Amino acid sequence: MTRLLEARGIEKTFHNGDEDTQVLKGIDLDLEPGEMVALLGASGSGKSTLLSIVGLLLRPSAGTLTISGQAIDGLSEKERSHFRNTRLGFVFQFHHLLPDFTALENVAFPAAAPAGGLSRQMRERASELLGRVGLSDRADFGANRLSGGQKQRVAIARALMNAPDLVIADEPTGNLDRESADRVLDLMREVNKADGATFLICTHDESVAERCTRRITLLDGRVS
Amino acid sequence: MFAFTVARRYLFSNPLQTVLLVAGVALGVTVFIFITALIAGLAVLLTDQVTGNSAHVTLDPPTRVARVLPGAQPIESVALVSTVQRRQIRDWPRIEGLLRAEPSVIAISPQITGSGFLVRGEAVAQVEVIGLEPQGIDAITPISSKIISGSNALGADGLLIGERLAQELGLYAGQVVLLRTERNAERQLTVKGIYRTGLQSLDERVAFLSLQTARPLFDLPEGVTKIEIKLNNPTTAREEADFLAEATGLRAISWQDKNLDLEGALKSQGQTGTLIQIFSLISIVIGVASALVLSAYRRRPEVGIMRAFGIPSGFIAWIFLLQGLLIGLAGAAIGCATGYGLCTWLAGLTRADGTAALPIAPEQGGYVAAIVLTTLGAVIASVLPARAASRIDPLEAIQQ
Ligand SMILES: Nc1ncnc2c1ncn2[C@@H]1O[C@H](COP(=O)(O)OP(=O)(O)OP(=O)(O)O)[C@@H](O)[C@H]1O
Ligand SMILES: [Mg+2]
Numbered sequence: 001m002t003r004l005l006e007a008r009g010i011e012k013t014f015h016n017g018d019e020d021t022q023v024l025k026g027i028d029l030d031l032e033p034g035e036m037v038a039l040l041g042a043s044g045s046g047k048s049t050l051l052s053i054v055g056l057l058l059r060p061s062a063g064t065l066t067i068s069g070q071a072i073d074g075l076s077e078k079e080r081s082h083f084r085n086t087r088l089g090f091v092f093q094f095h096h097l098l099p100d101f102t103a104l105e106n107v108a109f110p111a112a113a114p115a116g117g118l119s120r121q122m123r124e125r126a127s128e129l130l131g132r133v134g135l136s137d138r139a140d141f142g143a144n145r146l147s148g149g150q151k152q153r154v155a156i157a158r159a160l161m162n163a164p165d166l167v168i169a170d171e172p173t174g175n176l177d178r179e180s181a182d183r184v185l186d187l188m189r190e191v192n193k194a195d196g197a198t199f200l201i202c203t204h205d206e207s208v209a210e211r212c213t214r215r216i217t218l219l220d221g222r223v224s
Numbered sequence: 225m226f227a228f229t230v231a232r233r234y235l236f237s238n239p240l241q242t243v244l245l246v247a248g249v250a251l252g253v254t255v256f257i258f259i260t261a262l263i264a265g266l267a268v269l270l271t272d273q274v275t276g277n278s279a280h281v282t283l284d285p286p287t288r289v290a291r292v293l294p295g296a297q298p299i300e301s302v303a304l305v306s307t308v309q310r311r312q313i314r315d316w317p318r319i320e321g322l323l324r325a326e327p328s329v330i331a332i333s334p335q336i337t338g339s340g341f342l343v344r345g346e347a348v349a350q351v352e353v354i355g356l357e358p359q360g361i362d363a364i365t366p367i368s369s370k371i372i373s374g375s376n377a378l379g380a381d382g383l384l385i386g387e388r389l390a391q392e393l394g395l396y397a398g399q400v401v402l403l404r405t406e407r408n409a410e411r412q413l414t415v416k417g418i419y420r421t422g423l424q425s426l427d428e429r430v431a432f433l434s435l436q437t438a439r440p441l442f443d444l445p446e447g448v449t450k451i452e453i454k455l456n457n458p459t460t461a462r463e464e465a466d467f468l469a470e471a472t473g474l475r476a477i478s479w480q481d482k483n484l485d486l487e488g489a490l491k492s493q494g495q496t497g498t499l500i501q502i503f504s505l506i507s508i509v510i511g512v513a514s515a516l517v518l519s520a521y522r523r524r525p526e527v528g529i530m531r532a533f534g535i536p537s538g539f540i541a542w543i544f545l546l547q548g549l550l551i552g553l554a555g556a557a558i559g560c561a562t563g564y565g566l567c568t569w570l571a572g573l574t575r576a577d578g579t580a581a582l583p584i585a586p587e588q589g590g591y592v593a594a595i596v597l598t599t600l601g602a603v604i605a606s607v608l609p610a611r612a613a614s615r616i617d618p619l620e621a622i623q624q
Contacts, residue, residue, distance in 0.1 A: 055532075088534075090532050090533065094525075094622070096526060098526050110535070113539050116226050117225070118226065
């Protein structure tokens, strides 16, 4: 089996005026298909930065990245965008659902927009995913009429819409109470087991880490 | 198209804001249409006034040209022939026959015109004398219907004068006055009727008499000095004039060329209208652009998440372009309807004397131009917000 993700010597330096901050100082990271990895570390240790680089939202200052056998470094902005759409899924701390669309439309959006329309297959897939996150009865609710936990579950379903190889989650439970957080976590674990989707989850929450198959800790810009 | 669905949702998401925006665009379009219809109506009114009361084409004897006498030697033998002869149209009956065969010509009036003085006791007034065929008195300018005292029957020694001229000389219908012409001929004539056309030049300075009466007074036993013509379609006067000049060998002048200052006035009026139209379009563009820029800014996190999910930037640009298009179309349609309604209502308003209060032409409101330009303007206005939205950095937008 090919390795799902292979990051070598990832560095990231932010330039702010005359001041340069090196946040990542040479990260090597491998993910195998089906893993669910927790990314831990103190606040400011560079977790979100690493996730953004792995999620192709940010370019590293140095280092190489290969995802699902595809070398990322040479891709154009357009190709990176297409790669994100077809191979990656995102869950953020804030759900960022589209408030003018229903739960089902939000889930289907990553497939519908590039295709130019919402097909019947997309609806079926989206409503199946909503069933998986326990929100079948909320499919036609406007996104604004869902609770915080429900919104985050819709966001997870949305991340899974295009059957991504890798789901990247940055503090997915950071904004939820204990009960909702547990529910969201159980759900991710379930999807991970059932579909074999690989998860990379950044968190402060020890109980999140406990449910993962492996943990990686960042310390001062390096994997400790 | 899915971008269309998203654009529509965005517009319906804040109905009040959208309604206000569309209303603003519609208002601009209404102004555009009102101005267009008013300028067009004004042009029609002024043109009608001129074409209704004066000749569409005037035929004059050709101006003489200097020519070299036969058997000529040096420079002394080049002579102007014109001084010897009167300028007149001698074979006017033939030309009249020719004109009658012309389907576009609806009225023909052969005339003897010249200047003279009306003398009554101590009072003297300079007049422009028009001798015409009594049965064709209304052919060019409607006079009969404007008689306010006396009648239009010219007879052998009759004279019709305008109200102001009558006042100046203290004349009433039935009184006798002396006409002395530029040829130094004079004759006692009877004021048969007094007219009021409302056109100052006519009411103040013109005296009508019959062609027969005019002949001895202007020393023209056979000829006429000009032939005035009306056409079924005054707008073609320039082409008709060219054609008639060719056909008759006379000089033919269209009403447009005779009233070049009117053309200039209409042109500058049109330019004023264009300026107002441009300003109303600019205000539409600014209104739409500012609303959409604000909307794009408010939706940064959403747009950011779309970008994170790899939705193409073209799709995001389309969302905003289509919003502009929809706003433009809706505003233009509503503005056209209210503009037409407003113009129709204004056109129906009358003054106390029954004439229209505003010379407005509702059917000439430039509706197609308004729709096309407004829609185009609104789309152009959305280019900036569309570009801004499609370039949002997903990471920055999400972290906000
Ligand atoms: N765009 C940027 N420009 C400059 N510095 C940045 C930028 N983004 C992040 N940083 C800096 O990089 C460091 C790591 O930030 P990052 O967000 O990756 O930390 P984190 O581990 O996710 O922290 P937290 O647990 O609080 O979310 C911080 O010191 C931060 O100030
Ligand atoms: Mg972070």
